[in-house]
């Protein structure tokens with residue numbers, strides 16, 4: 001299968017931004033009739049994608065993030081309750097942060113207080129786990145639908161496990177019915193989507209979202225890098241800003257955590273959850289400055305991990321150095337050498353939400369605990385070669401104690 005892999009950031013920019021109308025689609029399988037949950041913003045194509053993107057964009061503004069902030073903090077409080085139970089011991093930070101993320105998805109997307117932190121076996125948590133687990137069969141189906149989307153569509157192949165499909169469709173149907181019948185207003189995405197459904201727009205009282213986001217993996221990887229390095233500087237920033245806001249975790253305070261932003265960006269540089277980004281050429285495209293034409297139907301893969309670890313853009317690329325993201329240093333690089341959220345009109349719609357969620361998680365951990373790398377963590381970290389998301393094999397274990405011990 002011929003695939004075009006641009007490595008020059010200027011050509012990457014042309015594909016993702018300037019000449020986006022030649023590369024609108026991702027070429028990810030989607031079948032609205034036979035497999036309704038496969039038809040989400042990430043996989044939709046052409047006009048259907050554009051119309052949904054326009055509708056959903058207003059649900060992700062900073063105002064809407066502010067509205068949901070208290071819910072994130074509430075999930076954070078549960079995180080400390082759970083962490084306190086095993087304090088003094090070693091913890092698989094990847095596992096507990098995945099549960100923290102599940103609670104956030106449950107609360108903010110579905111309005112369900114699933115409390116997977118305290119109850120890892122709740123029904124919602126079990127289905128979420130299943131959603132994020134890909135075995136041999138899922139990988140084979142995924143590969144087949146990627147290589148041959150047209151044949152897959154003809155045979156009405158399903159990439160979403162029918163049990164999962166049934167569960168989530170029922171959760172959504174029941175939630176919608178309950179809220180409409182009882183006139184319930186909650187500060188979550190479900191409420192915003194209901195407004196869109198019933199009024200066609202958002203009202204200032206302040207789905208199909210589907211991203212196998214990385215379940216707190218970025219926060220876990222940050223914790224792993226930090227265990228060896230920039231911990232104290234970051235903790236100082238967290239404490240200073242909490243002091244400024246009367247020891248309260250606020251949206252405005254989180255927005256002022258600039259060193260934390262550098263730390264998260266450096267983590268996303270070394271470990272972009274999507275190490276490659278797909279596009280399909282939808283109209284013949286002449287690559288600027290060359291005599292090469294990409295033909296319609298050709299797959300394009302933007303090698304994010306390769307670009308972000310290229311010593312030409314990031315000298316000594318294995319070194320974890322948050323200062324690479326100082327305003328001064330950022331100016332020395334081409335902007336398309338940093339693509340953890342993608343770029344152009346198909347950039348991650350949840351970028352703001354993902355950053356705020358990661359910042360809330362890190363703030364709570366740094367405010368309350370001190371960490372060191374646990375002996376059970378297998379180094380160097382190994383990544384699962386079968387997963388299209390960059391995810392570690394095995395846990396990330398940290399030893400921890402409360403800050404006052």
Ligand code: HEM
Pocket residue numbers: 041042043053209210211213214218273274277278339340341342343344345346347348349350351353354355358
């Ligand atoms: C740190 C967390 C996250 C990272 C690193 C991330 C990364 C990405 C990347 C790389 C893409 C593809 C962009 C492209 O092809 O140019 C993407 C798309 C997307 N993300 Fe995220 N994401 C994160 C969190 C979230 C969250 C929290 C949500 C939802 C609340 C979300 C929803 C989506 C959707 C719907 C798309 C498809 C957008 C479209 O095609 O129009 N993401 N994300």
